[in-house]
Amino acid sequence: MRWDDFRRSENVDDVRDEGGGGGFRFPGGGGGIGIGGLIVVGLISWALGLDPRLILAGLEAVQGGGSGYEQQDRPQGQRRELSAEEQRQGEFVRAVLAQTEDVWTEIFREQGSQYRAPRLTLFSGTTRSACGRAVSAMGPFYCPDDQRVYLDTEFFDELAQKLRSPGDFARAYVIAHEIGHHVQNLIGVMDKAQGARERARSEEESNAISVRIELQADCLAGVWANRADAKFNILERGDVDSALRAASEIGDDKLQRRAGGEVVPDSFTHGSSAQRTQWFRTGLDSGDMRKCNTFGGGRL
Template sequence: MLWQKGRRSDNVEDAGEGGGGGGPSFGGRGLGIGGIIILAILGMVFYKDPTALLGQGEPGAAPQQQTRSAPHQAASNDPQVDFVRAILGETEDTWGEIFAANGQTYERPKLVLFHGGVRTACGSASSAVGPFYCPGDHKVYLDLDFFQTMQQRFHSAGDFARAYVIAHEVGHHVQNLVGVFDKVSDARRRGARLEGATGLSVRQELQADCFAGVWANRSQQRQQWLQPGDVESALNAATAIGDDALQEQAQGRVVPDSFTHGTSAQRVKWFKTGLESGDIGKCNTFSGSI
């Protein structure tokens, strides 16, 4: 992937070591080693809100009142940071164009880099959660060590696979802006099921995958930066992080009732739907079968 072609975003921040937060806790609830292991399994799948993993609040919930250290702009001389800035810049340009075509203005999210742990409007998170989006402060959070984890644990290497991770989280930001988070919260309050093979969480995550594919399509049209093998690397990443693949790896069996993100086949399907069409209208995962 010729990512160097991308425009660098100025919205990448560095929260530093620990991100201003203490030990790993969510919504005031501390985690023992068992909880950390569970989060390492579930959180590595790019969950949209770390508080939801432990039932602390809902997607789109109001920010918690807490003291947080202010991140500062990330150094641009680190190749990994430069990569993140380039990908985020391309998401800004893509979604800016799509929103403008629909008579709206796109709000660019901040992407906060941290190491070990970080405090957010959604609570405190450890790196075990993996990359995530907090609807309370409209920020994406990423520990760059996760990219190494992708390669070592999920055998997902390649710049485009890493770009998919960022684009997926930005997809959650887009959902937040257009009201998907609020609608999911409303449906949940009315009794709709969040977990499960056809639950709201799976549908929301698959839509973020589709939005990531839309971004990939549009950015390729502008930059012509994909190289042979890039698409396959992203599809391999989507396959590795399916609920069924992760559960089989972790416990030797698959439990569809506990799905939160969709199967490997579903994640590949919806990413390819966005990638091949470049049309957000094709990303309605909340209607019909998925």
């Protein structure tokens, strides 16, 4: 994926060098669990669309009450120097975010409206969001309450190693998916979906709404990729395959099989591998967000 010569977004807050990294230590154990171990959990929680606040509640429950974990904070005011790779990852995120800004600004203008770009927080270990405390175990997520994307860049390494989805375009897909949620927020889809979930008569019905929301975000990520390539010529050989592989690897069915459990479609919250690749491909082939109607004839 070409990105080195593109502009960098100014809507990134990089707090990775602040106190707050260093991993987590679980009470009662002998030693700590580093960020990498937690991000493995984050891969699953991100792919399954879990509310980040539920992750924290789960950690507390496992410990039988209390905080369930202790952050290994650095002394207040102490900063660390980012590695060369961390700096490169930060530049990559700024470049991709800038492309999403340019593309969605153009698309919204075509529709006679104005795009309001979100901010993106790069953090290491833990930080705070309007949706609660953000930790690496949550994976990347979009918080509609403050219109921010939260991302620990070590997730990218786990994406390549644990989910066999290396490459810059697979990473860009992750960012573009979260920006897709921001687009949904701007056009009112997220509010309607939340209301529909609250009115749902069963967990299965609520999950089905979540699946449609996530598949639409995949489709919107594909729309971005189409328009960004037309505008900036970003795609290189193998890029599309890497993004489709990432979409496939985080299908609910494949994740459930990987976890050694039974595949239960009624429990899906993001969609199957086939659905995720289909909707990303729909957006990628069309470049038209009107094609991203994952609700079909249904109404929120």
